[in-house]
Amino acid sequence: MPNLNDILILLPELYLVVAACLLLLLDAFMKAEQRPLLHWLSIAVLLVGVYLVVEGQPSQAVTAFNGMFVRDGVAEILKVFALVSTALVFVYAKPYLIDRKLFLGEFYTLTIFAVIGIMVLVSAGNLITVYLGLELLTLSSYALVALNRDSRLSSEAAIKYFVLGALASGMLLYGMSMVYGATGTLSLAQLHGAALQTTMPHLLVFGLIFMIVGIGFKLGAAPFHMWIPDVYQGSPTAVTIFIGSAPKLAAFGMAYRLLDSGLGELSQHWQLMLACLAVLSLAIGNLVAIVQTNLKRLLAYSTISHMGYLLLGLVNAGPEGYAAALFYAISYALMGTAAFGIILALARAGFECEEIDDLKGLNQRSPWAAFLMMLVMFSLAGVPPLFGFFAKLLVLQAAVHAGFMWLAIVGAVFAIIGLYYYLRVVKVMYFDKPVEGTEIRLQSDVSVRLVLSLNVLALLVLGLSWGPLFGWCQRVFVG
Amino acid sequence: MIDTSVFQLVCFYAFAAVTVAAALGVITLRNTVHAVLSLVLTFFSTACIWLLAEAEFLAIALIVVYVGAVMVLFLFVVMMLDIKQENVREGFIKYLPVGIVVALVMLGEMLALIGVRSMHQAVMGADPAAAAGMSNTEWLGHALYTQFLLPFEIAALILTVGVVAAVVLTLRQRTGVRHQQAAQQVRVNARDRVRVVKMAAEVPAAPLSAPGKETTP
Numbered sequence: 207m208p209n210l211n212d213i214l215i216l217l218p219e220l221y222l223v224v225a226a227c228l229l230l231l232l233d234a235f236m237k238a239e240q241r242p243l244l245h246w247l248s249i250a251v252l253l254v255g256v257y258l259v260v261e262g263q264p265s266q267a268v269t270a271f272n273g274m275f276v277r278d279g280v281a282e283i284l285k286v287f288a289l290v291s292t293a294l295v296f297v298y299a300k301p302y303l304i305d306r307k308l309f310l311g312e313f314y315t316l317t318i319f320a321v322i323g324i325m326v327l328v329s330a331g332n333l334i335t336v337y338l339g340l341e342l343l344t345l346s347s348y349a350l351v352a353l354n355r356d357s358r359l360s361s362e363a364a365i366k367y368f369v370l371g372a373l374a375s376g377m378l379l380y381g382m383s384m385v386y387g388a389t390g391t392l393s394l395a396q397l398h399g400a401a402l403q404t405t406m407p408h409l410l411v412f413g414l415i416f417m418i419v420g421i422g423f424k425l426g427a428a429p430f431h432m433w434i435p436d437v438y439q440g441s442p443t444a445v446t447i448f449i450g451s452a453p454k455l456a457a458f459g460m461a462y463r464l465l466d467s468g469l470g471e472l473s474q475h476w477q478l479m480l481a482c483l484a485v486l487s488l489a490i491g492n493l494v495a496i497v498q499t500n501l502k503r504l505l506a507y508s509t510i511s512h513m514g515y516l517l518l519g520l521v522n523a524g525p526e527g528y529a530a531a532l533f534y535a536i537s538y539a540l541m542g543t544a545a546f547g548i549i550l551a552l553a554r555a556g557f558e559c560e561e562i563d564d565l566k567g568l569n570q571r572s573p574w575a576a577f578l579m580m581l582v583m584f585s586l587a588g589v590p591p592l593f594g595f596f597a598k599l600l601v602l603q604a605a606v607h608a609g610f611m612w613l614a615i616v617g618a619v620f621a622i623i624g625l626y627y628y629l630r631v632v633k634v635m636y637f638d639k640p641v642e643g644t645e646i647r648l649q650s651d652v653s654v655r656l657v658l659s660l661n662v663l664a665l666l667v668l669g670l671s672w673g674p675l676f677g678w679c680q681r682v683f684v685g
Numbered sequence: 686m687i688d689t690s691v692f693q694l695v696c697f698y699a700f701a702a703v704t705v706a707a708a709l710g711v712i713t714l715r716n717t718v719h720a721v722l723s724l725v726l727t728f729f730s731t732a733c734i735w736l737l738a739e740a741e742f743l744a745i746a747l748i749v750v751y752v753g754a755v756m757v758l759f760l761f762v763v764m765m766l767d768i769k770q771e772n773v774r775e776g777f778i779k780y781l782p783v784g785i786v787v788a789l790v791m792l793g794e795m796l797a798l799i800g801v802r803s804m805h806q807a808v809m810g811a812d813p814a815a816a817a818g819m820s821n822t823e824w825l826g827h828a829l830y831t832q833f834l835l836p837f838e839i840a841a842l843i844l845t846v847g848v849v850a851a852v853v854l855t856l857r858q859r860t861g862v863r864h865q866q867a868a869q870q871v872r873v874n875a876r877d878r879v880r881v882v883k884m885a886a887e888v889p890a891a892p893l894s895a896p897g898k899e900t901t902p
Binding site: 216223227230270271272274275310312315316319322326332334335338339341342345346348349352353355 | 832833834835836839840842843845846847849850852853854
């Protein structure tokens with residue numbers, strides 16, 4: 207039976223559930239013009255969540271509810287950054303949502319429910335918790351993608367996302383049921399020990415393959431990346447920015463829980479599979495991004511290549527690699543929110559700022575926006591001394607140390623190829639002439655401008671002093 | 686006299702084969718009503734396998750909830766999709782053979798199950814519920830509210846998200862719709878409806894000009 211201790215371990219999640227339900231009720235009884243209050247309350251709810259996660263963090267890993275839930279350092283760092291990046295999403299999304307008459311309370315509550323799903327997923331100690339956390343996250347995401355229900359593109363994206371997501375969940379469940387059949391346990395901790403003693407090693411590896419397919423879908427790694435471009439392009443940008451940030455942290459958490467906590471003893475099997483996924487993602491992501499003209503699609507393919515780099519870290523299958531991959535996931539979450547945040551801040555009613563050509567001559571119209579976008583693009587490309595450079599460096603290093611020299615070389619080559627399309631955006635902003643008769647400027651909302659500037663400058667600051675954050679990433683995997 | 690364990694094994698394989706065949710039918714049959722009937726058979730055969738494993742509660746729940754309610758609803762929706770009045774009776778005859786086949790397979794499965802049950806033997810290993818001296822349903826309830834309490838509550842949360850999503854995606858608040866307001870209709874007096882006005886009788890004025898050239902005021 208659960209006792210008080212279990213409840214205390216789960217306090218941040220329980221608090222968020224209660225807060226989300228209260229926000230839902232508040233929204234139902236609130237007039238439309240009072241909704242900005244809901245916006246600020248939601249941000250406050252997330253920030254208090256960060257406080258509860260950090261404040262109540264036990265010194266050692268603890269489990270609750272019969273090992274269903276694990277609260278350790280990995281979960282803590284992932285939760286902190288998931289909550290922070292979601293708070294950033296809320297700040298950037300407000301003017302966009304108001305302009306498009308999508309400023310609904312449900313946007314906030316569904317996003318918070320998705321964050322609860324992320325928190326459950328990264329803390330999972332059992333295959334059932336992994337699955338349920340994932341479903342909570344993805345179901346909320348499907349609804350968010352379809353939020354703009356009068357747009358055909360948005361509905362199409364939602365249907366594609368739903369069908370492929372359901373397929374991926376099915377694959378994951380097949381994998382889990384086979385692993386359960388081979389070992390007789392659902393608990394990840396027991397699975398770790400039972401994996402080597404099973405009498406049915408082939409069934410276990412078969413299950414592992416299915417689980418990797420599921421993980422690949424959720425990460426958006428090639429060849430399971432088909433949904434990413436359409437969903438990124440089709441959903442309202444305010445939703446794209448969420449899907450492109452915090453769920454990536456969740457996908458890393460899921461991969462870590464399943465592959466290391468659960469099937470870490472089988473690492474010689476999954477290392478090569480992940481290496482294949484990584485090479486394909488790097489190739490498809492970087493090469494297809496070159497021909498894109500839509501900024502959101504370009505960033506979608508860029509996501510696929512970034513997930514390839516994240517997999518390079520996981521391929522290491524040791525504390526060093528996990529730390530590098532975690533660092534990469536965090537850097538991508540911050541870069542993704544910044545990149546889509548700028549698109550959101552440049553969009554206004556009737557103008558999405560989706561095409562790369564929309565950015566023509568941005569430097570003459572709004573030099574600060576162009577400068578911010580340039581920093582983000584350089585960081586995504588991995589130009590020193592920005593955050594993205596060190597993240598890439600660390601995962602490449604992890605791959606080399608694991609004996610995957612060829613993989614690191616592939617990664618480096620594709621980083622150079624990728625530089626082209628990021629630089630193209632910078633070229634369009636700085637060297638092309640603005641189109642006559644168009645107007646493009648940053649949103650006048652002070653909070654958006656301030657937080658966006660801070661977010662982008664954080665990429666520079668974290669690039670210059672990445673030591674403390676990486677030290678935190680390393681510590682959680684050592685203890 | 687057949688060996689009981691062999692009979693159970695045969696039953697298991699038969700149920701499994703029917704499940705797989707019916708599931709294939711769901712995705713290959715071109716006629717949607719046949720596909721739905723095939724899905725009914727899939728669920729029913731799965732329930733039979735669960736009964737073999739002595740998971741009675743799950744099996745009955747599957748039949749009551751999915752076969753009994755969800756699938757019948759599906760069938761209604763599929764049949765209503767393009768309805769033509771004269772085709773209804775014809776459709777009944779057309780779908781009857783498939784329905785009878787599905788029903789016969791179900792009957793066979795039930796008879797096989799009764800056969801297994803009459804042999805009184807544990808089927809798939811030791812049953813933890815029986816070891817604890819509880820019924821299957823009681824055991825399931827205990828497991829759900831103790832060991833699996835957290836997943837159970839997360840599943841409840843997922844249902845909440847489903848409700849919120851369904852409302853936000855389908856509710857349309859239309860403005861300018863005219864509703865009847867029953868309370869006001871009941872409260873109305875005859876005085877509010879009819880006003881008797883007294884006025885002097887009017888003498889019709891003589892037409893000023895020829896018809897067709899009238900100037901309206």
